Amino acid sequence: MPVVPVSVPISDRYDVLVVGGGNAALCAAISARREGASVLVLEAAPKFYRGGNTRHTRNMRCAHDSATDTLSGPYSEEEFWDDLLRVTGGRTDETLAKMMIHESKDMLHWIAGQGVRFQPSLGGTLSLGRTNSFFLGGGRSMLNALYFTAERLGIDIRYNAEVTALDIQDGHFLSATARIDGVETTVNAGSLVTACGGFEANIEWLKEGWGEIAENFLIRGTPYNRGTVLRMLIDHGAEQIGDSTQCHAVAIDARSPKFDGGIITRLDCVVFGIVVNRLAERFYDEGEDVWPKRYAIWGRLVAKQPDQIAYIIFDAPSLRMFMPSLYPPIQASSIAALAGELGLDPAALQATADGFNAAVRPGTFNHTILDDCRTEGLTPPKTHWARRIETAPFYAYPVRPGITFTYLGTRVDKDSRIAMASGRPSSNMFAAGEIMAGNVLGQGYAAGIGMTIGSVFGRIAGREAARNARNR
Numbered sequence: 244m245p246v247v248p249v250s251v252p253i254s255d256r257y258d259v260l261v262v263g264g265g266n267a268a269l270c271a272a273i274s275a276r277r278e279g280a281s282v283l284v285l286e287a288a289p290k291f292y293r294g295g296n297t298r299h300t301r302n303m304r305c306a307h308d309s310a311t312d313t314l315s316g317p318y319s320e321e322e323f324w325d326d327l328l329r330v331t332g333g334r335t336d337e338t339l340a341k342m343m344i345h346e347s348k349d350m351l352h353w354i355a356g357q358g359v360r361f362q363p364s365l366g367g368t369l370s371l372g373r374t375n376s377f378f379l380g381g382g383r384s385m386l387n388a389l390y391f392t393a394e395r396l397g398i399d400i401r402y403n404a405e406v407t408a409l410d411i412q413d414g415h416f417l418s419a420t421a422r423i424d425g426v427e428t429t430v431n432a433g434s435l436v437t438a439c440g441g442f443e444a445n446i447e448w449l450k451e452g453w454g455e456i457a458e459n460f461l462i463r464g465t466p467y468n469r470g471t472v473l474r475m476l477i478d479h480g481a482e483q484i485g486d487s488t489q490c491h492a493v494a495i496d497a498r499s500p501k502f503d504g505g506i507i508t509r510l511d512c513v514v515f516g517i518v519v520n521r522l523a524e525r526f527y528d529e530g531e532d533v534w535p536k537r538y539a540i541w542g543r544l545v546a547k548q549p550d551q552i553a554y555i556i557f558d559a560p561s562l563r564m565f566m567p568s569l570y571p572p573i574q575a576s577s578i579a580a581l582a583g584e585l586g587l588d589p590a591a592l593q594a595t596a597d598g599f600n601a602a603v604r605p606g607t608f609n610h611t612i613l614d615d616c617r618t619e620g621l622t623p624p625k626t627h628w629a630r631r632i633e634t635a636p637f638y639a640y641p642v643r644p645g646i647t648f649t650y651l652g653t654r655v656d657k658d659s660r661i662a663m664a665s666g667r668p669s670s671n672m673f674a675a676g677e678i679m680a681g682n683v684l685g686q687g688y689a690a691g692i693g694m695t696i697g698s699v700f701g702r703i704a705g706r707e708a709a710r711n712a713r714n715r
Contacts, residue, residue: 257283257399258712259705260419260432262406262472263439264288265295267676267697267704269389271436273357274705276396280712282705283430284393285404285421287439288467293386293402295440296464296648296677296693299505300382302375303354303698304691305347315364316373320344326374326689330539334685342657343683346699351376354698358388375691406439406472411479414663415670433712434671436704437661438697441649441677442470443490444502449646452487459551461495463509463645466502473678476653481669482662485651485681491688492542494518495645496568497552507569510640513541514610514628515564516557517599518642520548523582523591525599530627533613539688542644553642554585556596559634564610572638581637600631648693650681659704671711673704 259275261268264286272282286293306320323344327335355361360379364372371377378385393400401423408420416435421428442448444466449457477483499508513529518541520526527544531537545553562572575581578596579589599621606615610628618625653674654662661669661679676697683696 257281257430257432259283259434259436259708260285260430261436261438261705262419263295263437263676264293264400264402265297265438265440265676265697266300266386266389266694267701268436268438269386269393270354270357270698270701271438271673271675271705271708272393272398273389273396274702275436275709276393276398276705278706278709278713280709282398283432284398284400285406285419285423285430286400286402287405288402288465290402292465292467293390294383295468297382297386297697299464300378300385300694301506302371302377302691303350303694304375304689305350305695306344307348307351313361313363313376314373318374320348323347327683327692330687330689331685332687334687336682339655339657340683343695343699346703347695350695350698350702353702357392359385360388371690406475409435409472409475409479411672414480414665414667414672416672434673434708436673436675436708437472437476437653437678438675438701438704439472439678440465440468440470441490441652441680442473443468443646443649445469448487449649453546456546456551460546460644460646461497461499461504461508462502463493463495463504463506463647464502468648468677470649473652476661476672480664481672482654482664483651484654484679485685487649487651489650489681489684489686490542491539491647491650491684491693492546493539493645493647494541494545494553494555494642496570497641497643498570499643499645504569504645508645510555510568510642511538512555512557512561512565512640513538515561516555516632517595517625518553518555519587519592519595520553521550521587523587523595525595525623526553528623528626530617530625530629533611538690541642542646545642546644551643554587555640555642556581556592556632556637557639558632558637560630562638568640572640574636574638576635576637578632578637581639585639585641596632599625600633603629603631648677648680650684650686652677652679652681655679655682655700657703658707659700660707671708673708675700675704
């Protein structure tokens with residue numbers, strides 16, 4: 244049955260209210276509309292900045308049984324589960340995680356049906372050509388396609404629309420108050436879908452878990468994800484999951500802006516050199532695992548170092564082997580001179596480099612696999628991709644913790660329905676995306692999983708919210 248576009252005035256009642264404007268929110272809105280519901284989307288950001296962190300994404304990770312036009316080989320549900328289990332250390336809701344992985348098999352087809360296009364499989368240092376599908380034109384193009392479909396279906400979308408209050412009685416949503424273009428407006432709806440991100444842009448909230456060191460964190464994504472709606476849900480009795488220190492945190496260029504630097508500030512070169520702190524000391528194995536599975540540990544590692552800063556050191560042969568940051572590397576003709584440029588003790592950095600070089604054992608270098616280039620007798624070791632740093636010029640990138648999104652959120656069930664602390668599920672409230680990511684990600688991260696969570700649970704939340712509203 245074809246969906247007939249509608250345009251409902253803001254003062255009227257909607258079947259489904261979706262709070263948020265990124266991938267999870269749009270998947271929820273489209274899914275609800277395709278179920279026949281009238282839908283309103285409230286996006287706190289201006290139109291140009293719509294989409295939250297989705298604007299900065301490039302790909303999503305979905306299980307699939309065989310190679311496709313855009314994927315170089317199969318990625319089974321079992322392998323996906325093993326990868327998730329490894330990066331989370333088992334801190335995941337197995338039932339929800341396995342459901343998400345199973346549902347992801349259909350996600351690429353569904354999301355392509357909403358107008359999103361993918362590019363051919365990606366090679367190079369990221370090693371994602373088999374597991375992850377990359378959006379043609381990146382996250383903003385993906386968002387534009389979803390918005391185009393939403394508008395074509397008659398979904399009502401309002402920008403500069405910040406939710407300032409929720410009327411929730413005994414786990415039942417009644418209405419929301421939103422400031423839309425500066426005007427306070429009450430929105431009534433049969434069901435609520437919250438898909439408005441985490442609280443990573445709220446430094447004061449980050450400090451509750453991290454303490455004062457959070458002042459030195461950089462926020463990779465949108466400044467609009469301040470956790471306002473999450474706090475309201477918790478205050479109204481939604482059950483929490485996760486804790487305030489768990490998040491997707493990577494090492495990004497320390498010269499990045501405080502907010503919204505995006506993907507171009509990330510450094511993919513850890514495996515090609517060594518990483519030292521302000522004392523010019525190494526502090527972790529740079530070759531522990533392939534980059535897509537281990538890159539997200541480095542934000543937390545740097546957060547534990549003095550002044551929350553570290554430096555990736557490498558030499559000339561590695562310069563063209565990875566995707567550079569927006570900013571050029573710092574360069575010098577010697578290790579000691581490089582230390583001077585970085586404000587480090589030259590003798591200490593030279594000693595660290597010399598000790599590393601002496602521990603390197605020969606092997607066959609191959610950055611796409613777990614190769615046999617390693618150190619011996621060094622603490623911490625470098626277990627793969629270890630090559631002597633000895634060819635001038637020498638380079639460095641300063642890095643700080645870059646927070647992508649937080650994992651503390653609302654517990655949900657398999658229908659994306661919000662669980663209440665009372666032990667009962669909400670009668671008509673659902674969540675998708677970062678605001679409930681902690682159900683799947685208790686810790687750790689693997690490339691593309693955030694978009695998988697948003698798409699899969701967004702689609703489910705929208706469908707179930709529409710059915711809930713229709714059956715009331």
